Amino acid sequence: MKEKKKTDSSVTKKKKTVTSKTEPKSKRESSSKKKKDHKSSRSKKFEILPTEEKVVSTSTSSKGKKKQRQIETHKVEPVETYEEPKKKEHASPKSAKESFSQKLQKPFHKNRESHVPGHHTRHGDRRFGGQDWEREHEPGRKLLKFFRSKAGKVLSLQEVYSKFIAHAGQKKGYRRERWEAQEQKRSAEEILTFFEKEGLIEIQRKNIIVRESQTLQGTISLSKKGDGFAKLTTGTEVFIPSQYTSSAIQGDLVEILPTGIGRKGKLEGEVVSIIRRGRELYRMKVTEKSSKFIIGSFLDMDGDHKEGFLPRRSLLQDLQDEISTGDLIVVTLKEDSDQERNLYEVHFVRFESDTKEDTDLMRMLMKYNYNILYPEEVKLEQLPDEVEESSVDDWNSRVDLRELKCITIDGEYSKDFDDAISFIDEGKNIRFYVHIADVSHYVRPGSDLDAEAYGRATSVYLGSRVVPMLPPELSENLCSLVAQKNRLAFTVEMEADWSGNIFHAKFYKSVIRVEERYTYNKAEKEIQEEDPKNWIFQMMKFANILRKRRLDSGRVDLNLKETKVVTDSEHNVVEIKPVDRLQAHILIEEFMLSANIKVAEFIRKKDRPTLYRVHEPMDIEKLEMLNSFLRLNGINKQLHDTSYESIRSVLHVLEGSSAERLFNISLLRSFMQAYYSGEQLGHWGLGFKDYCHFTSPIRRYPDLVCHRVLESILLSDENPYDAEEIKVMGLHTSHEERKATDAERDYYKLKACRFLEKTGLKEFTATLVGFRSAFAFVELNNPPVEAVISAIEFTDEGELQAETDFSFYSKKYTKQYSLGETFEVELDRIDFEEIKIYVKMKKFQKKG
Numbered sequence: 001m002k003e004k005k006k007t008d009s010s011v012t013k014k015k016k017t018v019t020s021k022t023e024p025k026s027k028r029e030s031s032s033k034k035k036k037d038h039k040s041s042r043s044k045k046f047e048i049l050p051t052e053e054k055v056v057s058t059s060t061s062s063k064g065k066k067k068q069r070q071i072e073t074h075k076v077e078p079v080e081t082y083e084e085p086k087k088k089e090h091a092s093p094k095s096a097k098e099s100f101s102q103k104l105q106k107p108f109h110k111n112r113e114s115h116v117p118g119h120h121t122r123h124g125d126r127r128f129g130g131q132d133w134e135r136e137h138e139p140g141r142k143l144l145k146f147f148r149s150k151a152g153k154v155l156s157l158q159e160v161y162s163k164f165i166a167h168a169g170q171k172k173g174y175r176r177e178r179w180e181a182q183e184q185k186r187s188a189e190e191i192l193t194f195f196e197k198e199g200l201i202e203i204q205r206k207n208i209i210v211r212e213s214q215t216l217q218g219t220i221s222l223s224k225k226g227d228g229f230a231k232l233t234t235g236t237e238v239f240i241p242s243q244y245t246s247s248a249i250q251g252d253l254v255e256i257l258p259t260g261i262g263r264k265g266k267l268e269g270e271v272v273s274i275i276r277r278g279r280e281l282y283r284m285k286v287t288e289k290s291s292k293f294i295i296g297s298f299l300d301m302d303g304d305h306k307e308g309f310l311p312r313r314s315l316l317q318d319l320q321d322e323i324s325t326g327d328l329i330v331v332t333l334k335e336d337s338d339q340e341r342n343l344y345e346v347h348f349v350r351f352e353s354d355t356k357e358d359t360d361l362m363r364m365l366m367k368y369n370y371n372i373l374y375p376e377e378v379k380l381e382q383l384p385d386e387v388e389e390s391s392v393d394d395w396n397s398r399v400d401l402r403e404l405k406c407i408t409i410d411g412e413y414s415k416d417f418d419d420a421i422s423f424i425d426e427g428k429n430i431r432f433y434v435h436i437a438d439v440s441h442y443v444r445p446g447s448d449l450d451a452e453a454y455g456r457a458t459s460v461y462l463g464s465r466v467v468p469m470l471p472p473e474l475s476e477n478l479c480s481l482v483a484q485k486n487r488l489a490f491t492v493e494m495e496a497d498w499s500g501n502i503f504h505a506k507f508y509k510s511v512i513r514v515e516e517r518y519t520y521n522k523a524e525k526e527i528q529e530e531d532p533k534n535w536i537f538q539m540m541k542f543a544n545i546l547r548k549r550r551l552d553s554g555r556v557d558l559n560l561k562e563t564k565v566v567t568d569s570e571h572n573v574v575e576i577k578p579v580d581r582l583q584a585h586i587l588i589e590e591f592m593l594s595a596n597i598k599v600a601e602f603i604r605k606k607d608r609p610t611l612y613r614v615h616e617p618m619d620i621e622k623l624e625m626l627n628s629f630l631r632l633n634g635i636n637k638q639l640h641d642t643s644y645e646s647i648r649s650v651l652h653v654l655e656g657s658s659a660e661r662l663f664n665i666s667l668l669r670s671f672m673q674a675y676y677s678g679e680q681l682g683h684w685g686l687g688f689k690d691y692c693h694f695t696s697p698i699r700r701y702p703d704l705v706c707h708r709v710l711e712s713i714l715l716s717d718e719n720p721y722d723a724e725e726i727k728v729m730g731l732h733t734s735h736e737e738r739k740a741t742d743a744e745r746d747y748y749k750l751k752a753c754r755f756l757e758k759t760g761l762k763e764f765t766a767t768l769v770g771f772r773s774a775f776a777f778v779e780l781n782n783p784p785v786e787a788v789i790s791a792i793e794f795t796d797e798g799e800l801q802a803e804t805d806f807s808f809y810s811k812k813y814t815k816q817y818s819l820g821e822t823f824e825v826e827l828d829r830i831d832f833e834e835i836k837i838y839v840k841m842k843k844f845q846k847k848g
Contacts, residue, residue, distance in 0.1 A: 116725045116732075117451035143188055144214075144258055147201070152212040160192075160208060161185055187261065194258075194267050198234060216256045217275060219735075220248045222303030226342075228271065230256055231735070233728045236267060242304070244270035247341055250302045251278020251369065277333060279369040283352060284308050286327045294323055298344075299833060300367040308333075308346040315348060328352040330366070358571035360750045361462055368743040370460060374471040378448045383473055387486040387511070392441075394509065401491065402513040405535075406435055408481055409518045409588050413464065417481040418696045420489070420514050421591050423539045430496045430542055434595035435512050437479045438488040439470070439697035440707040445720065454729075457736035459699035462747045463567055468699070475698050483517045490707055492595040492694075498542070500549035505598040507710055523584035540583055543590040550593070554644035554687030558651075558664045563784055565751045573755035576783045592695045593686070600692035603709055604680050608719055609726045610709040611702040611733070612692050615674040615683040618642045622670035625805040629666055632806055632818045633659040644687060662769060662820045666806075675734040676702050678726035702733050749835045752785040756837060757830055759783070766825045766839065768817055771808055773799045776817070778825065778839065787837040789825065794841075813841075 143160070192208070195201045198216055202209040218230035218238060228240035228248060238256055248254050253276040256269040284296040287307075294310040308331060312320050323329065331346035355362055365372065384391035392398075406422040422433035443450050453469050460467040468475045481487050489512045495504040518536075526536045551557060561578045568574050596613075603610050620642050627638045630650070637653045640646050647667070654660040671685055676693075683691040694710075697703040708720045721729070766778035766787065776789040791800045794810035794817070802808050807818040824842040831838065 115445055115721050116728050117446075117454035143191055144260060147195070147210050148214045150210050151214055153210055155208045155210060157203070157206050157208060161188060190261055194236070194261065198232065198236060198258075200258075214257070215272065216258060216269070217253060218256060219278070220245070220250070220252050220254050220271070222248070222250050224302075224304060226304040230254060230269070230271075231731075233731060235727070235731050238269045239266045240269055240271060245341070246271040246274070247344065248274060249278060249306070252276065253278065277335075279366065280332065281349060281366045282308070282331050282333070282346070283363065283366060284329050284331050284346065286323060286325050286329060289323070289325060294320070296329070299328070300363065304342060306342045306344065308344050310346050310348055319348070323348075358463070358465075358567075360571070360747065360754070361465055363750070364462055364743050364747045365467070367746070368460075368739060370467045370743070372465065372467050374468075375452065378452045378471075380449060380471065380473060381442075381444075381447070383442070383478060387478065387488060392488065392511075394441075395511070397509065398488070399491065399508050399510045401433075401435070401489075401510045402486065404433070404512070405515050406433065406512055407516050407518050407536075408483070408514055409520060409523050409584055412519045412521065415466075415480070416459075416468075416475045416698045417514075417517070418698045419588070419592065420481045420512060421539070421588070423535065423542070425538060428497065430498065432494055432496070432539075432542070432591065432594075434492045434494075434591050434695065435481065435489040435510065436492070436595070436695050436703075436707075437481055437698055438490050438509060438707070439474070439479050439704055440490075440711060441488050441509075442474055442479060443470070443704060445708070453704070454701055454732075457701045457733045458740050460740040460743055462744060463565060463571075463751065469701065470698055479698055481512070481514050483514045485513065487512055487514070490710070492598060494594060494598060496542075496546075498545065500542075500545040502594060502598065505602070507599065507602065507714065509711070509714075518584075520582050520584040523587070524582045527583050527587075536587075539591075540587050543587040546590045546594065547586060550590075550687060551648075556644060556647055556651075556667075556685055556687070558668055560661065560664050560668065563748075565748055565755070567751070573751050573758065576752060576755055576785065578784065593688075596692055596694050597688055597690055599694040599706060599710060600680070600688075600690035603692070603706070603713065604690055606713050608709050608713060609678055609721050609723045610692065611676045611678065611705045611726060611730055612680050612690075613674060613683060613702070614677045614679065614681045614691075615685045616672040616681060617684045618671055626663070626666060626670060628804045629659075629663060629806045629819065632804070633657075633663075633820060635659065659820055662767075665769065666819070673738075676730040676737075677734075678723055678730055700733075702729075705729060746835055749786070750832070752783070753830050753832055753835060753837060755783060756785060756827075762827045763842065764825055764827075764839065765822055768819050768821045768823075770819065771800055771802070776800065776808075780825075780837075780839075785837060787825070787839045789839055789841070 146160075192201065192203065196203055200211050200214055200216070202211075216230075216232055216238065218232040220228045220230045220240070222228055222245065226242035226245065228242070228245040230238040230240060232238065238258070239262055240256070244259075246254075248271050252274050254271045255273040255275055257272045258267060258269045260268050262268045282301070283299040285299055286294060286296045288295040292312055294312065294315075296308050296310070298306045298308060310331065315323075329351055330349040332349060334345040334347055352359060352363075364370070389395045401422075404422050406420040408417045408420045410417055418437050420435040422435070424431040443453055449471075456467070456469045459469045459475075470479065474480075478487075481489070489510045491508055491510040491512070493506050493508075494502050496502040523536055526534055527540045529537070531537055561581070563576055564579045565576055566574045600610075600612060623639050623642065630638060635650075635653060635657075637650050639650055651660075651664075654663055674683070674685070680690065682689045692706050693700055693703045694706045695703065697707055705721070705726075712718065712720050761782075764780040764782070764787075766780055766789075768776060769779050769786070770777040774791050776791070776794065778787050778789060779785070780787055790798075792798045794800060794808070794812055796812065800808045803816055807816050809816050825839040826842050828838040828840045830836075
């Protein structure tokens with residue numbers, strides 16, 4: 001489907017601990033002894049230079065008052081030398097990356113380099129973090145340790161099993177039970193399966209090849225408790241207990257040492273180094289100023305609370321004086337020093353308000369690590385000013401369609417035009433064309449441009465600004481199908497009858513020339529005139545036939561209106577209004593769906609690995625939840641199964657009712673999330689067996705993948721990707737798509753908060769749309785934005801007790817509240833950091 005959007009403690013430096021002279025003598029002696037023991041374990045010599053060391057102490061009063069931080073500095077004299085370990089336990093991001101690149105080796109199980117941009121299998125000696133005694137002596141972890149000791153060697157399966165089982169429950173003087181040995185062998189097989197999947201070992205009949213590198217790499221996310229969940233490129237998620245996350249921050253690419261299989265069958269590990277930070281810039285709120293440091297709390301960061309400290313010596317005196325407690329500043333992490341857990345040394349960049357750009361936009365760019373500008377180091381090959389025969393090497397092999405009438409239909413402010421359409425009424429039959437920008441002609445595999453486009457994976461639309469997947473030279477010029485210009489395209493030519501049956505399709509590279517650029521509103525005007533001779537009206541008539549055929553065959557079409565934030569030139573919100581779904585939208589949508597289906601079907605029949613757009617069937621367990629909603633709203637109709645017929649029959653009964661929108665939202669939430677995959681599993685929501693994204697290669701990398709695969713078939717070339725590469729790309733592009741959706745949603749919610757503050761409105765009518773234990777979620781009538789009500793408003797216990805999936809009981813108001821119910825509320829506060837609007841129940845007075 002074509003989607004038009006126009007417009008991811010203590011402050012102690014990890015150097016040498018220095019004790020204050022004010023400490024008790026016993027502590028100084030203890031510290032001295034530790035220092036001496038520490039020196040004896042070193043091997044590489046270097047000299048300590050004079051530097052300032054930081055010591056931080058925290059104190060808590062007996063009444064539990066807030067901790068107070070004291071930061072002092074002491075001079076360390078260069079009076080001795082000692083030896084550094086050969087392999088440091090926790091490397092800085094920079095050093096880890098350098099070490100890794102030096103030890104990059106070719107994978108032993110592949111005969112060619114990976115075609116996934118920037119994706120390589122990693123090898124080489126790695127350093128391992130410390131483990132506590134109990135974890136280290138578990139049988140499963142002993143097997144992992146055994147592999148590390150045998151890295152690069154070939155072992156027999158029997159040797160591995162005997163080594164593993166020899167430690168299983170063995171007690172001196174007791175015979176090991178057979179069932180225990182079997183259980184330990186099962187655990188060993190489970191670990192071997194994990195390791196082979198991640199490429200750390202290879203099982204060949206009765207032997208195991210152990211790869212030299214025994215660490216993994218993944219992107220980490222952190223829970224509020226501080227536990228880590230690292231997603232590997234294979235899709236495996238590694239659980240990392242909070243005490244083993246090191247200095248990792250949300251979104252960091254980390255190196256992980258596998259440590260065993262947890263209770264829930266999930267691989268567990270420990271972060272041993274930060275390979276690359278997930279963000280470049282961070283927002284920090286200044287909370288404290290001392291004589292040596294400016295201290296603050298990081299904002300827009302998941303996980304447990306994290307702080308940064310800014311040495312005053314790194315700032316000019318005027319700037320030191322200008323920074324005040326409560327200020328919001330933009331900082332970067334200092335990379336050339338080790339970081340403590342939840343405490344990081346930072347560099348000052350600027351005050352958050354010190355920009356001519358929209359501060360909300362800049363905030364989203366920082367939070368999700370987006371860059372509107374393309375990196376200067378990404379060199380574009382020499383691009384022509386115009387698309388002409390002399391500048392296109394395969395011009396003569398393309399079909400010249402410049403005389404064929406074609407148009408684009410896009411939003412009023414669109415700049416990148418992916419697609420154009422053509423239509424010929426041949427009497428009994430129809431011939432229609434979908435022309436898609438030939439991005440693959442300019443973005444070649446293996447180029448820096450391809451690697452950058454893959455990393456971005458999708459364009460992100462934040463209000464009137466866009467974070468482009470491709471640089472403007474391509475997205476807004478050579479690849480964009482602008483009117484009255486020669487353009488290179490990938491054309492899908494289809495033949496159909498007036499019943500909507502598409503009985504033939506062919507694909508080829510072409511040269512087109514768009515006759516006219518239509519906006520949705522302009523096309524809509526011509527459609528509504530209903531002139532049978534009008535070319536666009538004829539296309540609309542055919543599109544309606546296609547749509548009816550798809551709906552009859554199973555497609556679920558939910559009537560949900562989107563809202564749009566309108567801003568002025570100063571980035572202020574002017575209004576929030578619903579976006580009408582025009583017939584012109586349906587026209588483009590149906591033509592694009594037809595092309596996507598036919599391309600996916602063709603590639604599947606040729607058995608070429610590619611990225612499909614997958615939407616798995618609805619979970620049958622959701623039926624009772626939806627049926628309870630229908631009963632609560634007095635709807636005499638139930639869902640008997642997850643078939644299209646059953647769902648459509650309920651939607652028909654609800655059409656036009658007050659419960660329609662909320663049911664549609666609930667139904668949408670019960671659907672599985674669509675994603676990209678190498679498996680052809682179909683698109684349940686659209687009702688298609690074959691479906692891929694082909695029609696928006698300017699703004700989606702999966703579409704570019706499909707272009708390359710389709711071209712390889714037409715030219716009888718070898719597969720551009722293998723199944724494993726497609727799997728990796730599917731996981732990456734799906735992740736980046738979800739990240740873009742989160743960024744766009746956050747930006748919209750932030751602008752909604754700004755608008756509500758601007759209106760000065762205090763009282764609203766609210767509709768209950770959801771709830772959790774701590775909050776109820778409502779939608780305000782005017783403006784149409786979402787708000788939350790704390791549970792304490794409904795119950796003194798501070799936690800909502802669900803009666804059903806769609807209702808809860810309020811003791812305070814002695815009544816049951818159900819989704820879809822409306823009531824009066826008043827503004828409590830707007831939290832711009834949480835990006836939430838808090839409302840409370842309007843003053844309640846009991847009768848008599």
